[in-house]
Amino acid sequence: MHMNNNIREFNNLTKVLIEITQYVGVFWYNRNDGSIKLFYFKAVISVLKSTFLEAIFLNCLDKFNGERSIFAIYHLLKGKKSSQTIQDAHLFGLRKLFAAYSAIGRDYLDHCVTAFLRKGWVLPLGRDHHYRLTGKGKAALDAYLKNQPIPSSLDSWNFNNLDSAFWGRLSLLVQSLSHMIHERYHFYPIQRDEGIQNWVKGFFKEYPGSRGAIGRSLFEELSTLLEQKSDIERYIFVMRLTGVHRIGSTFGQISESIRSDEVYVRFVFWGTLHFILKEIRNKQENFPILFSIIKEYPPSADKPLTESARLTMKMLKEGKEPKQIAVMRGLKANTIEDHIVEIALAMPSFSIGPFVSGEVADKIHETVRRAKTKQLKIIKNEISDPQVSFFQIRLVLTRAGDMS
């Protein structure tokens, strides 16, 4: 009766949201005939778009502080492997969100920013698509994050790629173990990728101990880790797992069951995985089963690095100078410099010494602290030493930690 306005009419309707405890009422105002209808929904999330994603957008707008356009947010969440995006992630303290939500749509971002503008949450700046958060916007962001904080363990920069590989193997390993322990040898695998299936087969061939014993150890390993997490994090993680008694839940099903927003559920889940990954890497000996899932992946292997930067790195290692590399590859010197900055960001062990002396580095650090900005131009003007290049400033900034 309520949904008779089918999809076509959706666009003609403006919606206003009122929240009354757990119930949410939505007024549909039909521009065509001026009628207003009020519907109630028990489960909000299924009908309305994510509000958590809005919080993420506000958070990025806040961090970029008008120094980047809204497209930088899009590229950041998508995880675009460009020097610009990678550097932005570091410079503005947004590494944890790099490639954190690749399903993001440009239209939805646009739509949200327009809504923010209407609500007076953002202030348009002189340049196109550049906005700064207003006091009101900041308050809205704080209110969002108070309810649903961005998981503190989320670290998409470090674990992007590794997390889904880890999850694929873990989920199938758990499903297989669960069935074998309960003497059920035939089941439909929850992961279809043959690479994952072969890995699990290989695991059972190599890993010592009975299935029951492995099950108990894995139970202990996971329990130890989950003890350190909040109720909601544990709930989401456990519900995603498939065992002999049930198939795991989709993100949508979990979000319905806890009446929360699906994107939020996803972020919490990936945050928990990142926590697990970090722990098992730091304390390998305590988590032998979990660590064996990722042991073949070297810690820095999945850092986002463009192919071109990878080649530059190889040539640097062979002892070539940046200028030489530029000539040999027919690229601009600037491009090679971009690569070097990218490499410095991806590899904490990469020494920037050959490109900037300790003395100059100190000077830049000092200026950044004093001027409280990440805008290169301002920093360069402040230093007022023509010998110090933009390239050097950028390089030093890569070593300034997550400067948020």
Added chain:
Amino acid sequence: MLEESLYEHFGFTTFRPGQKEIIASLLDGHNTLGMLPTGSGKSLCYQLTAYLLQKPVVIVSPLLSLMQDQAEQLRLMGEKSVLALNSFLDPRQKRASLQHIKKYRFIFLSPEMLAGESVIRALKDLDIGLFVIDEAHCISQWGYDFRPDYLSLGHVRKKLSNPLTLALTATATKEVREDIEKQLCLDYVRQITSSVDRGNIALAVETLQGHEGKLHRLLELAREIDGPGIVYFSSKKAAEHTAIYLKEHGIENVAFYHGGMEQEQRIIIQRQFLNGQLRIICSTSAFGMGVNKEDVRFVVHFHLPSGMEAYVQEIGRAGRDGKQSVAIILYSEGDEGLPLHLFEQELPTEVQLEGIFSYLNFETVILGKVPEAVEETIIRQFSLNETQWRFIKHFIRLNIQKYTGTQLKDAMKRYVAERREYKTEKLHLFFRWLGSNGCLRNGLLRYFDEEPAPRNTQCCTNCGLSRGFTEKLQVKESGKAADSYTGWKQELAKILLKAEDSHEK
């Protein structure tokens, strides 16, 4: 005796109709065309034959998901030597698989894999016992799901020195069956067909008032019928919205499913449905192929299927356990527009053809070297969809030796017009059937050139279904509802510990 082997390998004591005849025909060395209705165990025909011949079997399958399902089912039965070659393998995996191809008993291939020389070379080294073409109606231009890349299969067969061949399909009219023989260059073929009729599925067409009327009726049905069901939609959005609508009106265990979802989430939904955790799936036609669920009690078409063949395929997912089930079309006036529109998009229009032919250099098409940029321009400029463009390329490649220049253009236009006329006629037959007052089951059989079926107690809405009949549909068990959640640690224990161990926790 074949029954003994059947029992030994599969644990069944009797064959389903048609299976034994097909296997016997193959063992006698005859190329065979088998038409068995959906859900009647088509794959068993080549599986058992493979064990009896003791030679590798090559199976060409049109859809990746279907191929994966079949490979999975074989592995589930404990068969280890299964290979699925498809474009998702990376080059390294592909090379490794081809190197060890002799290890495998069942080799699944997508048709595009057969275009590669390395694959053909590897296959030539094998002593192929049986060459199977699954969903063989895809090879026929008259079939409802024509796939141009299937057209090269006849040629491939020759290259592999004409191995013993089995063409399998669930729904093919006489014309389509003849076309399959011709396209596969099979000289002598035994046709073994069993009726498309599935007696245990009652057929219903209900006329309702618009979208709202359908929603209400669907809700009623979801409340009445106590078993698992699939509801088909023609759009992703409609599937999603209706799933939400049902949930909001108190129907539990409903989910939507469509091709726009991430792979992992799709697999979960499928598995949950198989496992009884979900009862109703609101889906596009992407759901169902290869989903081997025995106790689906009802299939509803919220929107019309794309034609009679698609209808038969889709309702065939009900009642595989042989128990009474029902297929319901929810019709409202004007619904015909949708399948008409969909089919319009299958083929290029005359205007598009004119434009393309004035633009394209044919030599590059034949050599298969249309630069990507050019391809993109053409597709955009003439607003072609992928199916249309694939069709054009294949048509040119296949006919370039016969015709030149404008001749080729005219040939294609003729072909398109002919095919369009044929399909339109078929669709109108389907619409007429939909609105007819006669027995729906016999109407369906007539469409496939079959004799009328013996009278069924629960036949169709035109013959009259008994009142409240849907409420009496039997359910095998009340489903395996997931146990309630008592806490994360208990849940984790349930998964990873044996019952006696978890008590200690």
